[in-house]
Amino acid sequence: MVRRHARFRAVISTTTAGRRTDGDGNGRVRGVGRVRANVRLGRVAGIEISANVGALVIVLLVGLGLAGGQFPQQYPGRPFLVYASAGLIAGLLITASILIHELAHALVARGAGIDVEGITLWLLGGVARLRGEPRSPAAELAVALVGPLTSLALGGVFAAAAFAVRAATGGGLAVATLGYLAGANVLLALFNLVPAAPLDGGRVLRGVLWWRSGDRDRAAISAARAGRVFGIGLIILGFAQLLLLRGFGGLWLALIGWFLVHAASAEENQVRLGQRLSGVRVRDVMSASAVTAPAEAKVSEFIDDVVLRQPYSTYPLVDDEGRLTGLVTLNRIRALPLDRRAETRLADIACPPPEVPTAAPDDAVTDLLPRIDGCTDGRAVALDEDRRVVGVVSPRDVARLASAAEFRTPQSLQGADLATTRV
Missing domain, CATH: 3.10.580.10 (CBS-domain)
Known part of the structure; x- marks a missing residue:
């Protein structure tokens, strides 16, 4: 008709x-500005990179934290501008490290036949936006493990650079900055290896359970539940630290825990929705x-x-x-x-x-x-x-x-x- x-x-x-008559969504309007707050940073290997204001918050938090605490304690007596400059460089490099971590996920996923929409940097790090899921446990494990392995490699590179600079100069803020970046990348890798979705370790857990049982959905639900338990634990730990030690780090832990609980619950719901819609064709929905x-x-x-x-x-x-x-x-x-x-x-x-x-x-x-x-x-x-x-x-x-x-x-x-x- x-x-x-x-x-x-x-x-x-x-x-x-x-x-469609429901509420607003996100999107980009070409030529007339943006509907969402993400800013395009360019493309790497054909993959679009964008960031929102949260990425700037990461840079500022890292920079100000180092400039107001760790650097003056290690190397006192320097002007604040020097500490701030070193802290800003560290913040930018840790953000770049997160981007490289996500790029590793995206490139391996693309090699496994998964379309990559792009990478977004935000308040809690970064996310590679994949259009689809790995088709085998082996692909699942490869996509999941490459991120932490990349972070560990970056940690080794920064550590080697710190040793080289120390040997050449005897120390200084450059060594402190490189040492911080080495430790931060190793910590990023270890945290992401926690077997709880949606962390990389949760993907590893899902891949292992999928390989052992042959049931992808059950493996995904188990990984999501592990993520929810881990997130609740972080929330409890964060509030305990906030109340007992009155430290800002407790609020950060609670925020990360809340995100993990929310994301893990969403993943489980998506799996269950997929189970309910098994056998349904697009023509039945459109x-x-x-x-x-x-x-x-x-x-x-x-x-x-x-x-x-x-x-x-x-x-x-x-x-x-x-x-x-x-x-x-x-x-x-x-x-x-x-x-x-x-x-x-x-x-x-x-x-x-x-x-x-x-x-x-x-x-x-x-x-x-x-x-x-x-x-x-x-x-x-x-x-x-x-x-x-x-x-x-x-x-x-x-x-x-x-x-x-x-x-x-x-x-x-x-x-x-x-x-x-x-x-």
């Missing part, structure tokens, strides 16, 4: 696309009868003629053959200043095709879910064999199906096709 609108008669058509648009349409006209008249918040952009050329959501339109909407094309604010998660209608939903992220506000697009848009999957669609699927056991879902009835 094709329905046309008066002013967009030659360029706007109706296809089987998705409906919504129907939404509006597509041409990339050259002006934003202001599109708002007046389509957005205000249609109950959708997701608009795939297509060419004359119906092939995907981008994706626009209400959040991305909202991010564009009012005085620029008359001159801006939809293509200028759209998620480009490489950043839009796509799948065939007969693909498994469980393969698509891990890739639904980024600038599309949680949407994905279903394409036919000719790359034409045939549907859109939103979190609301998945939640609706998951709510119905929870009445069935994971065993009964194996190999089943779960259809939905829309009213």
Whole structure:
């Protein structure tokens, strides 16, 4: 069925696309600024690197902590500016070390056939954003272990540099800075090897349990539960330190523990959702009868003629053959200043095709879910064999199906096709 609108008669058509009416999401608007607070830093080996304000906080915390404490105690009598400069360099280098740690994960994951969306540096370190999961225990172990091994190697490099500088100069702030970086990288490696998801050690635990039992889901749930227990332990330890010793480090431990509990619980929930959706195809989830648009349409006209008249918040952009050329959501339109909407094309604010998660209608939903992220506000697009848009999957669609699927056991879902009835 094709329905046309008066002013967009030659360029706007109706296809089987998705409906989305929930809240704001994250995304990047090309040419008009950003919806999220991440700043692109560039690309390394083809992998996009970004950071948010949390990365700056890491640099400042490390720099000020060293400048106001460790460095003056080790080498007293120097101007504060000297301590601050050495601390700032240490903060930048520890952030660079975290980036190298994540790059190692990303490169090995890419070698294992996993798409890498990018790397983000933030308050608690960094994260390599992978679109998918390892397909074997061996790949799981390789991706997980390479990060800590890289940090250990960096620790050795900084330690060797510290010894070399000490031998040449007899000591000084350069030696203290290199020694701190060596110790910090070793500590980073050891902490990440704790067998608790979502830490690297939790991935190692999942890989080992998966290899021994052959049951990936059960292994993932066990690793997630270990992560939750470890996180609760850190929260208790952090508050005990905060109350008894009145040290800032206790608050930091509690924050890390809270993050681990939250992330581990989310991982377990995702595994259980995957179990409930086993056998469900993309065509069973995608919504129907939404509006597509041409990339050259002006934003202001599109708002007046389509957005205000249609109950959708997701608009795939297509060419004359119906092939995907981008994706626009209400959040991305909202991010564009009012005085620029008359001159801006939809293509200028759209998620480009490489950043839009796509799948065939007969693909498994469980393969698509891990890739639904980024600038599309949680949407994905279903394409036919000719790359034409045939549907859109939103979190609301998945939640609706998951709510119905929870009445069935994971065993009964194996190999089943779960259809939905829309009213």
